[in-house]
Amino acid sequence: MERENRVSITVIRRLPKYYRYLGDLLRKGINRISSQELSKMTGFTASQIRQDLNNFGGFGQQGYGYNVEELHDQLGKILGLDRVYNTVIAGAGNLGQAVANYKGFQDAGFKILALFDKNPKLIGLKIRDIEIRDVDELEKYIKENNVEIGIITTPKESAQDVADIYSRSGIKGIWNFAPADLRVDDEMIVENVHLNESLFTLSYFLNNKSDYIRD
């Protein structure tokens, strides 16, 4: 779908929330929801939801509300969840193994093909059916297997080296858990998960309760 204007990041980050709520409704067998009900569930105004969705087409009908299954499917397509992404993980410690084991990602189409590490104690082990390989093989593996997404769960010191391998081997998007700013070219999509920053935000609020508003 052609769009003239860039969709803002604040809108984009709400879409997976809508998707989650609609998935929960579907699982409960609810197939119709009014603007007000969806507003109540999500915490966003009916008007905000409508505006957000209008970036992507007309959804919902005046007086009817939204068809849950249809909207869920459409959002799934918009979020790119209607296909499979070959994915690898660099950094096969606890966090990397946790990500490899998270069944929800696999179900959503993110197919973890292999983990990579430099620690000889980990190389050769299997997480579910997925092998931990030597990071020396990473570049070749990515090229041979059309891997699109590279996850980084290494310590921060190794993150840039991994990002460099990802960049030159054709990875299109990086999901980065290391507390480091990656230097990559403009074409590369990078999504950071800043665990330290999240935890320190919690401790900030514990010490400054008057600043706390629940998201």
Place this chain on the structure above:
Amino acid sequence: MERENRVSITVIRRLPKYYRYLGDLLRKGINRISSQELSKMTGFTASQIRQDLNNFGGFGQQGYGYNVEELHDQLGKILGLDRVYNTVIAGAGNLGQAVANYKGFQDAGFKILALFDKNPKLIGLKIRDIEIRDVDELEKYIKENNVEIGIITTPKESAQDVADIYSRSGIKGIWNFAPADLRVDDEMIVENVHLNESLFTLSYFLNNKSDYIRD
């Protein structure tokens, strides 16, 4: 420090970033940084940084820039990182174990005292020196050990039950990894880590590259 106005969440979420950059500078032995240099490192304008920090006092000097160690220490205090928080983890699967093993949290003052689970295969195991206990003991343990922070790394179906235990046993802040909205009273601080939402944002951008701007 008394403040009349609530500090906004967008400012608050930048503070851990500043803290991280200043920590990196300190480790490199750099103890002075100009506004421009800090702006370049962080990606925020010098003016934005100055405004953010002005919520908490006067930092930096015209013509001198910032004293890295002093600002790092002050930010550490503001973020509540100058003390220890007794912490427990509910959900001792891969993700819970990864969080328990993440040395950076311990170093920052978040002392994981125990993990809890209902799976008999996990109960009694140890992660580093930390025992996995029966979730039936969670409430009593929190009360007896003045636990302030409760982490949730259970599947989403169990998250609310854990939040309820946390609420009634005196936990002050929850760090929640489960893809669920927790029902808690207004006093409870909740910080969510939405892993699915982060990953689905990545896939959105892979499919809508023209909307991508690096944060």
